[in-house]
Amino acid sequence: MAEQDKAPKRTDVNTLGEFGLIEHLTKSFPLRNPSSLKGIGDDAAVIDNGRFKTVLSTDMLVEGIHFDLMYTPLKHLGYKAVIVNLSDIYAMNARPTQITVSMALSNRFSVEALEEIYEGIRTACDLYKVDLVGGDTTSSPRGLILSVTAVGQGEADKLAYRDGAKVGDVICITGNVGAAYLGLQILEREKQLYLDNPGVQPKLEGHDYLIERQLKPEARRDMIDHFAKAEIVPTAMIDISDGVASELFHICKSSKVGALLEESGVPIHPDAEYQAISFNLDPITCALSGGEDYELLFTIRPEDVDKVKYLPDLYIAGEIVPAEDGVMLNSKGGKLHPLTAQGWSPFNPKNN
Amino acid sequence: MAEQDKAPKRTDVNTLGEFGLIEHLTKSFPLRNPSSLKGIGDDAAVIDNGRFKTVLSTDMLVEGIHFDLMYTPLKHLGYKAVIVNLSDIYAMNARPTQITVSMALSNRFSVEALEEIYEGIRTACDLYKVDLVGGDTTSSPRGLILSVTAVGQGEADKLAYRDGAKVGDVICITGNVGAAYLGLQILEREKQLYLDNPGVQPKLEGHDYLIERQLKPEARRDMIDHFAKAEIVPTAMIDISDGVASELFHICKSSKVGALLEESGVPIHPDAEYQAISFNLDPITCALSGGEDYELLFTIRPEDVDKVKYLPDLYIAGEIVPAEDGVMLNSKGGKLHPLTAQGWSPFNPKNN
Numbered sequence: 001m002a003e004q005d006k007a008p009k010r011t012d013v014n015t016l017g018e019f020g021l022i023e024h025l026t027k028s029f030p031l032r033n034p035s036s037l038k039g040i041g042d043d044a045a046v047i048d049n050g051r052f053k054t055v056l057s058t059d060m061l062v063e064g065i066h067f068d069l070m071y072t073p074l075k076h077l078g079y080k081a082v083i084v085n086l087s088d089i090y091a092m093n094a095r096p097t098q099i100t101v102s103m104a105l106s107n108r109f110s111v112e113a114l115e116e117i118y119e120g121i122r123t124a125c126d127l128y129k130v131d132l133v134g135g136d137t138t139s140s141p142r143g144l145i146l147s148v149t150a151v152g153q154g155e156a157d158k159l160a161y162r163d164g165a166k167v168g169d170v171i172c173i174t175g176n177v178g179a180a181y182l183g184l185q186i187l188e189r190e191k192q193l194y195l196d197n198p199g200v201q202p203k204l205e206g207h208d209y210l211i212e213r214q215l216k217p218e219a220r221r222d223m224i225d226h227f228a229k230a231e232i233v234p235t236a237m238i239d240i241s242d243g244v245a246s247e248l249f250h251i252c253k254s255s256k257v258g259a260l261l262e263e264s265g266v267p268i269h270p271d272a273e274y275q276a277i278s279f280n281l282d283p284i285t286c287a288l289s290g291g292e293d294y295e296l297l298f299t300i301r302p303e304d305v306d307k308v309k310y311l312p313d314l315y316i317a318g319e320i321v322p323a324e325d326g327v328m329l330n331s332k333g334g335k336l337h338p339l340t341a342q343g344w345s346p347f348n349p350k351n352n
Numbered sequence: 353m354a355e356q357d358k359a360p361k362r363t364d365v366n367t368l369g370e371f372g373l374i375e376h377l378t379k380s381f382p383l384r385n386p387s388s389l390k391g392i393g394d395d396a397a398v399i400d401n402g403r404f405k406t407v408l409s410t411d412m413l414v415e416g417i418h419f420d421l422m423y424t425p426l427k428h429l430g431y432k433a434v435i436v437n438l439s440d441i442y443a444m445n446a447r448p449t450q451i452t453v454s455m456a457l458s459n460r461f462s463v464e465a466l467e468e469i470y471e472g473i474r475t476a477c478d479l480y481k482v483d484l485v486g487g488d489t490t491s492s493p494r495g496l497i498l499s500v501t502a503v504g505q506g507e508a509d510k511l512a513y514r515d516g517a518k519v520g521d522v523i524c525i526t527g528n529v530g531a532a533y534l535g536l537q538i539l540e541r542e543k544q545l546y547l548d549n550p551g552v553q554p555k556l557e558g559h560d561y562l563i564e565r566q567l568k569p570e571a572r573r574d575m576i577d578h579f580a581k582a583e584i585v586p587t588a589m590i591d592i593s594d595g596v597a598s599e600l601f602h603i604c605k606s607s608k609v610g611a612l613l614e615e616s617g618v619p620i621h622p623d624a625e626y627q628a629i630s631f632n633l634d635p636i637t638c639a640l641s642g643g644e645d646y647e648l649l650f651t652i653r654p655e656d657v658d659k660v661k662y663l664p665d666l667y668i669a670g671e672i673v674p675a676e677d678g679v680m681l682n683s684k685g686g687k688l689h690p691l692t693a694q695g696w697s698p699f700n701p702k703n704n
Contacts, residue, residue, distance in 0.1 A: 011463035022489055024463070025470045029477060029484045033449045035505070036483040045485035047450060047503060049401040058486055058501055060454040064493040097385045098399060102412040102499050111363035111376070118377045125381060131388040132381040133397035134410055137374055140497070141416040147454050147488075147499035149410055151399060153387070 019250075041254065042162050043091040043238060044152070053159060055152040057088035063143040070194075071187045071202075074113055076215045077146070078120025084241065085150035086128050087219040087294040091239035092161070093227060094154030098133045099125070102147040104140035117146075128221060160237035160298065165255035169235050169299040171318040172308065174220050176267040177244050178283065181290020182275045183207070183214030209271045217294045223314070230307040234298035245288040247297045249327060249341035258325040261339065263332045265317030288329070288339070371602075393606065394514050395443040395591055396504070405511060407504040409440035415495040422546075423539045423554075426465055428567045429498070430472025436593065437502035438480050439571040439646040443591035444513070445579060446506030450485045451477070454499040456492035469498075480573060512589035512650065517607035521587050521651040523670040524660065526572050528619040529596050530635065533642020534627045535559070535566030561623045569646040575666070582659040586650035597640040599649045601679060601693035610677040613691065615684045617669030640681070640691070 016024055026040050037053065038046035044057035061067060061081050069077075082099060089096040101121060105114070125132055130150070190202035204211060219239075227233065236255055238247045244266065252259050268287045276283040299320055300308060308314055318330075327339045368376055378392050389405065390398035396409035413419060413433050421429075434451060441448040453473060457466070477484055482502070542554035556563060571591075579585065588607055590599045596618065604611050620639045628635040651672055652660060660666055670682075679691045 009462075009464050013457070013459065013461065013463055013466065016463060018489065021463070021466070022487075025466055025489070026484060026487075029474060031483045031485070032481060033483050035449055036485055039483060039485040040487070045450065045452065047406075047485070049404070049406065052401070054399070054401065054406055054503075056450070056452060056486060056501075056503060058452045058454050058488055058499075060456055060488045060490050060497075060499060062456045062490055062492050062497075065456070065491045097387055098397065098408070100397065100408060100410045100501060102410050104412055104414045104417070104497060105365070107365065109365060110361075111365055111368060111373070112361050114365065114373070114377055122381060129384060131383045131385050131391060132378060133383070133388055133391040133399070134408060135374075135378075135392070136410055136412045136499075137370065137377070138412050138414055139417045140414050140495075142494055143492075145412075145414075145456060145492070145497050145499075147410075147412060147497075149408075149452065149501040151406075151408060 038161065043088040044094070046092070046159060051156060052153050053094070053156055055089050055092045055094040055154050055159070056149065057085055058147065058149040059084050059088070060145065060147040062145050068191065069144070070191050072215060074116035075120035075123070078117035079124045079216055081146045081148050082121055082124035082128070083217050083219050083294060085148045086124070086130065087239040087241070089150050089152035090219050090221055090224050091237050091296060092152070092154055092159050093224060093233060093237060094152040094159060095224065096128060096130045096150045096152040098131045098151040100134040100149045101132060102136040104138045104145040106140050106142050106144070109144065128219065158233050160234040161254070162236050162238055162251050163254035165236035165251050165257050165299040165320045167257055167320055167322050168302055169320040170302055170305050170316055171248070171259060171261065171320065172298050172300060173244065173265070173267055173295060173315050173317045174223055175293065175295040175313050176269040176272065177240060177293045177295055178276065178287035178290045179210050179213040179269050179272040180217060180292040181286050182272050182279070183210035183212070184292070185279055186210060186275070187214065207275070209269065210275055214292065217292060219294055220296050223296055226311050230311070232300060232304045232307050234300055237296060237298035240291070240293045240295045240297050242291045243289045244297060245339050246341045248339065251297070251299065252323070252327050255320070256323055258321040258323050259318060259327045260321050260325070261318040261329050263329055265315055267315045390513065395440040396446070398444070398511060403508060404505050405446070405508055407441050407444045407446040407506050407511070408501065409437050410499065410501040411436050411440070412497065412499040414497050420543065421496070422543050424567060426468035427472035427475070430469035431476045431568055433498045433500050434473055434476035434480070435569050435571050435646060437500045438476070438482065439591040439593070441502050441504035442571050442573055442576050443589050443648060444504070444506055444511050445576060445585060445589060446504040446511060447576065448480060448482045448502045448504040450483045450503040452486040452501045453484060454488040456490050456497040458492050458494050458496070461496065480571065510585050512586040513606070514588050514590055514603050515606035517588035517603050517609050517651040517672045519609055519672055519674050520654055521672040522654055522657050522668055523600070523611060523613065523672065524650050524652060525596065525617070525619055525647060525667050525669045526575055527645065527647040527665050528621040528624065529592060529645045529647055530628070530639035530642045531562050531565040531621050531624040532569060532644040533638050534624050534631070535562035535564070536644070537631055538562060538627070539566060559627070561621065562627055566644065569644060571646055572648050575648055578663050582663070584652060584656045584659050586652055589648060589650035592643070592645045592647045592649050594643045595641045596649060597691050598693040600691065603649070603651065604675070604679050607672070608675055610673040610675050611670060611679045612673050612677070613670040613681050615681055617667055619667045
C-alpha cells in the first residue's frame, strides 16, 4: 500500500557505515538560522545566544543493541543514558545544564522498573547538577529505548570543536581506555555461562573496576574545571565513545591533519591489561578500538603542555602531523603502523 | 542476574495512565539551575538566555504504536515527526529554530528508505525554516523509532504557558478537530480489507482531506504570526495532539480553573462530520477525543476577543469558569455534560 514497497533500489545501510550514512542523509540540509553556529559533525550542536552559546547533544540507547538487561541493572542504565550525553557536552568544553529523557517501553516493564531507571537518571542529575526538564514516555511493541538530549552552556571563545587541531599540537587522553570494553567481555562471558547452565552463579568478583567502567561510566567534568583553572582551551576535543582510534580519525578528518599516536602514551589500566591478556586479546587493540570509556581525547598547543602535564589523570599520547603523513601508531617497539578507525567494525559489538 | 529480577512488587504501567506515570516518575526532580525557567508539565521546557528564552520539546514516534508503515509513506513519517515537535514550540508562542533527529532502525530498512524519511524531514525544515543540527542513527533489533527534539526561541514576556488561564478568559480553537482521527479510521479499515484480501486495492479516493490530516499534519505557525501582528499573548495555550478534551483538562489543571466548552463552537470539518456519521460515530466525540490534529487550543482575555474574532480559521469555543464549576460541555441541545479527558483511553488507538 505504501510508497516504500515500490522502491526499485535497495542499498543495505551497513554498506555506508554509521558516519557515512549520517553524512549521506544529512548533506543537503543547509543551516539557515543565524543562531545555528554548528550543525551535524561534532559532539554537539552549537546555538548562538549572545556571549554564552547553547550546546545541544542527543543519544539513543536501544535494548539489544546498546545494553542487555540480563546484566544491566536498570538504575545503571538510567545513569549511563544521562552520562553519555553529558560527556558530549563536556567534549565541547561546555557545561550541561538541562536534559530531556524520552522512553519507549513494552508492557513487560512495571512502574517499579521505571522507578529504578529514573532513580539512575536522578542520581546522574544530582551528581552533575543538571535539570530534567522534559521528555516523552510512550509504549513500544517490544524492548526498551531511551533517548536523551542534553543542553549545555559554553563561552563563545572557549568551545572546543573537532576541527581546530593544528600540526604540532599535542594529543592528550584522560583516564584510561579499553576497560569498558573488557568489562563488557566479562559480562558477556558470564551471561553465556549462565544461559548454558542457569544453576551457575556468575563470577564477577575481582572484576569490579572493569564492570563498573562498562555499566556505570562517568563523564569528565573535572577536566573542564581543570581547563578553566589552567586557562587552556583545547584546540580540538572529542569524547571517547567509539574508541580512541575512531575518535582520533574524526579529529583528523575535521581538522584536515594527520596524527602520530604513541603506543606508550595510551593509558591502559592494569586490570584491563591483565584481562585483555587472559582473553588472548592485545591490550593496545582493546584500548584503541574498544568503546564506551567516555574519556576525553583532545589536542593542545605545544606551549600549553606545561599547563597540563601535572594535571591528574591526563596523558600525553602523541602529536598532530600534516595530513599527508596519515594517522599512525608508533608502537612500543618503535615501528610505525597505520591506524584504522573502528567506528562500525565487527570488532566492537556495541558499535552503532 | 540483574537487580530488576528481584523486584518484589509489580505495578502495571497502565494503572497510572500516561500523565500520572510521568508525574510519578519525575516528581522528585528539583530544578537547580537558575536557567531552568520551566521544566516538565508544559508543551516545552523554557531555558533562560536573557531577553530571549530557549524553548525545548521532544517527542518519540514508535512503529506499531504511533505509525503503521503499511499505510504511512516514509516521507510523510519524517515530515510528521518534525511537525509534532514544531507544534509544541508554537504552542509556547515561540518559534522553532533547530531540531535534532535520532533514529533506531532494523536492517530491513534500506538506505533508500532512510533517504525517503530524510526527504520528509528536509521538506518540513524547508517549509518551517528550521535547521537540522544533530542526532543519532543506530540499529534496532526490530522496528523503527524516531525521536525528535525541537529548539525554539521566544520573548520572555510573550511565552504562553498552560497555567495562565483566568476565570472569564475566552477559549479558542484553531482550524478544525477530529479529522486526523477519522483519517486514521479510514486507513485502518482499508488496511484490514487489504489484509483480508490482498488482491483488493484500497479505496482512499474522496477521503483526501481526512487522510492528509492524519498522514501529513501541519503546525500552526500562522497563528503565532497572527498573535504578533494583533499584539495579543494567549493567557494559556496547548497544541491539540491528544484531543481537545484532554488538552482542555491540562490547561484547567495547570491554571486551577474550570471550563465551559460550547459544542457549537468546536470546529468540525464537513468531511469529518460526514465520515463520523458513516462510521456510526458521534462527530463531537471524534472532535473532542480524537487526537493528532495539531491545532492550537488557547485562552485569551475577554478584552482581546475583538482582536482575534476576524482572524481566519479561529473559533471561539467557550469560557474559563471557576474550578468548582468543573470542565463541562454545553451541548447544541443546551444540556450540560461533564467532559472526560481521553488522554490514555481505549477510545483512541493512537493515544499517549
